Amino acid sequence: xxxxxxxxxxxxxxxxxxxxxxxxxxxxxxxxxxxxxxxxxxxxxxxxxxxxxxxxxxxxxxxxxxxxxxxxxxxxxxxxxxxxxxxxxxxxxxxxxxxxxxxxxxxxxxxxxxxxxxxxxxxxxxxxxxxxxxxxxxxxxxxxxxxxxxxxxxxxxxxxxxxxxxxxxxxxxxxxxxxxxxxxxxxxxxxxxxxxxxxxxxxxxxxxxxxxxxxxxxxxxxxxxxxxxxxxxxxxxxxxxxxxxxx
Amino acid sequence: xxxxxxxxxxxxxxxxxxxxxxxxxxxxxxxxxxxxxxxxxxxxxxxxxxxxxxxxxxxxxxxxxxxxxxxxxxxxxxxxxxxxxxxxxxxxxxxxxxxxxxxxxxxxxxxxxxxxxxxxxxxxxxxxxxxxxxxxxxxxxxxxxxxxxxxxxxxxxxxxxxxxxxxxxxxxxxxxxxxxxxxxxxxxxxxxxxxxxxxxxxxxxxxxxxxxxxxxxxxxxxxxxxxxxxxxxxxxxxxxxxxxxxxxxxxxxxxxxxxxxxxxxxxxxxxxxxxxxxxxxxxxxxxxxxxxxxxxxxxxxxxxxxxxxxxxxxxxxxxxxxxxxxxxxxxxxxxxxxxx
Numbered sequence: 001x002x003x004x005x006x007x008x009x010x011x012x013x014x015x016x017x018x019x020x021x022x023x024x025x026x027x028x029x030x031x032x033x034x035x036x037x038x039x040x041x042x043x044x045x046x047x048x049x050x051x052x053x054x055x056x057x058x059x060x061x062x063x064x065x066x067x068x069x070x071x072x073x074x075x076x077x078x079x080x081x082x083x084x085x086x087x088x089x090x091x092x093x094x095x096x097x098x099x100x101x102x103x104x105x106x107x108x109x110x111x112x113x114x115x116x117x118x119x120x121x122x123x124x125x126x127x128x129x130x131x132x133x134x135x136x137x138x139x140x141x142x143x144x145x146x147x148x149x150x151x152x153x154x155x156x157x158x159x160x161x162x163x164x165x166x167x168x169x170x171x172x173x174x175x176x177x178x179x180x181x182x183x184x185x186x187x188x189x190x191x192x193x194x195x196x197x198x199x200x201x202x203x204x205x206x207x208x209x210x211x212x213x214x215x216x217x218x219x220x221x222x223x224x225x226x227x228x229x230x231x232x233x234x235x236x237x238x239x240x241x242x243x244x245x246x247x
Numbered sequence: 248x249x250x251x252x253x254x255x256x257x258x259x260x261x262x263x264x265x266x267x268x269x270x271x272x273x274x275x276x277x278x279x280x281x282x283x284x285x286x287x288x289x290x291x292x293x294x295x296x297x298x299x300x301x302x303x304x305x306x307x308x309x310x311x312x313x314x315x316x317x318x319x320x321x322x323x324x325x326x327x328x329x330x331x332x333x334x335x336x337x338x339x340x341x342x343x344x345x346x347x348x349x350x351x352x353x354x355x356x357x358x359x360x361x362x363x364x365x366x367x368x369x370x371x372x373x374x375x376x377x378x379x380x381x382x383x384x385x386x387x388x389x390x391x392x393x394x395x396x397x398x399x400x401x402x403x404x405x406x407x408x409x410x411x412x413x414x415x416x417x418x419x420x421x422x423x424x425x426x427x428x429x430x431x432x433x434x435x436x437x438x439x440x441x442x443x444x445x446x447x448x449x450x451x452x453x454x455x456x457x458x459x460x461x462x463x464x465x466x467x468x469x470x471x472x473x474x475x476x477x478x479x480x481x482x483x484x485x486x487x488x489x490x491x492x493x494x495x496x497x498x499x500x501x502x503x504x505x506x507x508x509x510x511x512x513x514x515x516x517x518x519x520x521x522x523x524x525x526x527x528x529x530x531x532x533x534x535x536x537x538x539x540x541x542x543x544x545x546x547x548x549x550x551x552x553x554x555x556x557x558x559x560x561x562x563x564x565x566x567x568x569x570x571x572x573x574x575x576x577x578x579x580x581x582x583x584x585x586x587x
Contacts, residue, residue: 050483076485087476088331091531096472103473103484109534110469152476156484 001028003159003192004049004067009058011041011048017056018044022219024211026160026194031186033203033224034196036213037237042196045213046164049194050081076104080153082163086145087137094140094148095133098123101155123154127181143174150181154189161185163195167202175199179206200237204228212236253535256528260542264313267549271309272301275556304443307450311442312552313545314457315510316520318502320544321464321537323517324524325499328471328533329492330401336518337503340496341387341411343512344419346504349383350376350437351419358430376437377444377508384504387411391500395492399478404492439565440511442552453509460502461541467495468533475531513548515570519578520544526581547574 003026010020018041026032034042047053049060051067060067062078070078080101087097101123102116112120124130127147132140137148146166153161163182167175179202185191194211197203203210203224210224214236220227227233273279277300319337326335337343353375394407423431445453470491473481482488506513524539525531548566551573555564 050479052479052482071485072482072487073485076483079483081480081483083477083479085477085479087480089475089531091525091529092475093531096532097476100473100476100480100484103469103486106469108466108469110472152480 003027003063005061005064007059007061009048009060010056011044011053012056013044013053014056019213019219020057022058024219024221026192028159028190028192029186030209031182031193031207032195032209032211032221033207034194034211034213035198035200035203035233037215040213040215042213043164046081046162046196049162050079051075073104076156076158078158079160079162080156080158082146082149082153082161082166084165084168086149090136090138092137093133094124094129094135094137095120097137097148098133098151098155101152101157104156119155119157123151126154126185127151142169143171143177146170146174146178147181154185158191160192160194163193165196165198167197167199175202176206200233253528257539257542260539260546264542264546264549267546267553268309268313271312271549271553271556272305274553275300275305275558278558303447307445307447308442308552309549310450311445311453311510312548314454315442315506315513316516316544316546316548317461317541318457318506318544319513319516320520320524320540320547321461322499322502323519324521324533324536324540325464325467325471325495326517327521328474329495329499330405331474331477332405333522334518335405337499338412338512338514338517339405340391340408340500340503341415342384342391342500342503343507343514344412344415345387346380346384346507347438347512348415348419349379349381349386351422351434352383353379354430354434354437355422355426358427377449380511381504381508383415384500384507387415388497388500388504391496392493395496396489399488401478401492436565437511438567440513440567440570442510442548442566444511445509449509453505456505457502460498460505463498464537467498468537471495471533471537472531510566512567513570514567515574516544516547519574520547522578523581526584547577 005025006022008020009022010017011022012018022045034045036042044053048055049067054068062070062075067075098120099112099116102112102119103110106112106116121130124133127150129144129147129151132144132148137145140148146169150161150163150166166178170178182193182195186193208223209221210227211219211221212227212232213219217236220232220236233239279297279301322337323335326337326339327333329335330339390411391404391408395404398404423434470486473484473486474491476484478488503517520543521536521540523543524536527543528535528539530536547570551566551569554573555566555569
């Protein structure tokens with residue numbers, strides 16, 4: 001089922017357009033990697049999808065309705081994000097970080113009901129961090145923090161989850177673990193997952209669908225094997241040694 | 248088990264506060280003998296001066312200290328969470344400086360224009376000062392609100408607040424330069440802070456205004472908690488960042504403006520009390536931190552007021568001289584203890 005669709009979307013800040021003519025769809029169970037050199041506009045696209053900035057032109061539709069026509073609270077129930085930015089508070093507990101995902105669902109004082117408690121517990125278990133629930137978030141390792149933020153997004157219970165560079169700061173085994181977690185979420189929870197990454201070699205090995213952006217080049221989307229074969233990846237990253245990449 | 252620790256902590260702070268409050272009534276340059284305490288309270292004492300001292304002077308002063316302490320402490324907590332900066336306090340918004348400028352204009356200009364010191368104007372010297380402080384604070388508050396409704400970036404907002412504070416400060420200094428010595432003295436005294444200015448006559452207005460602001464803070468706890476994740480996450484969770492920061496600045500600024508208008512610019516309480524609450528309860532949950540910070544603020548100002556009025560200090564030591572002197576070691580010791 002189609003969840004998010006863009007038509008002739010242009011993104012950027014005020015008058016400065018960074019990328020234009022973006023026509024893509026995101027469907028249930030999709031897991032898509034967004035790649036491109038630094039400065040290509042990956043973060044800008046994320047910020048546009050999360051409505052932190054307005055599109056410069058074109059349209060973004062969420063379940064067939066204009067993204068901007070949803071109220072912030074409604075949108076919070078449809079699209080969850082995981083950023084490279086981390087909460088930094090001396091006493092903030094893991095449980096409370098994940099519980100924040102329930103913010104769009106709770107009342108005036110944020111009191112959690114049984115359903116909320118259950119969602120939080122399920123989210124913690126799904127990413128395998130239930131043993132960390134009582135820990136202070138700041139004392140966790142990078143990999144653990146990443147998992148907790150994903151648990152937050154799961155608790156938020158949105159059909160779409162977007163992750164900005166989730167593999168950055170992770171060691172190799174944690175990266176592999178993260179990919180399988182994302183796959184599990186897409187498959188079992190029927191979520192649409194979009195994430196950006198610089199780990200090209202890993203992406204080609206673990207993901208099927210790519211969106212690729214580069215400065216002054218048209219937005220491209222397709223199967224990773226096709227994009228590799230027809231030389232798009234090589235061209236967009238200005239790579240010379242791509243033949244050494246084994247997939 | 249954890250809940251019981253919180254309950255004991257809160258109860259401890261409340262009991263400590265009650266003891267301090269009672270001490271505030273009976274300790275001072277005129278000591279009330281212990282056996283006379285109940286006589287005074289039961290109004291069976293023949294000596295009317297004691298009950299006048301207690302009911303007309305010390306009781307309103309203790310109530311002022313208590314309310315001002317709660318208001319400033321919680322205003323500091325709101326600022327620290329909004330700006331995600333442990334050094335933030337209400338003065339960062341330029342509100343105290345705005346109040347100072349307002350008072351400066353009244354005290355210093357009255358003298359310059361009429362050629363006589365403001366203290367010779369009777370009622371104008373007391374009501375005029377509170378009013379001027381309040382207007383000065385509110386003007387700066389509205390300037391900050393205008394900026395915050397336009398901006399998402401909290402760092403730039405801090406910088407603007409500090410710049411406004413400096414600007415107001417320099418105008419005040421220019422006014423001072425052209426003023427009578429007597430007026431400058433009056434201005435300096437106001438700047439030292441005091442809990443004795445409210446008295447019985449203005450107590451109702453002061454108390455109601457503060458209590459309204461204190462109640463409002465409880466409704467902010469959910470949004471403050473979500474802000475701890477960072478603005479981008481908070482926004483994605485459905486929080487309207489600009490509207491929320493306007494509301495937080497409004498509540499925090501309102502409390503600061505009222506306290507400053509009646510008591511002068513009281514430093515340190517807003518900066519330090521939230522840290523004591525956090526370290527004492529090892530929590531960042533505002534549903535706990537808001538009441539805890541208020542109660543700790545009350546204890547702190549009651550204690551400072553008591554010290555400032557100790558026999559031997561001949562009347563009143565300026566509150567601002569006491570808050571940091573007593574408060575700084577307390578904050579350091581609380582932080583050191585919890586780090587162990």
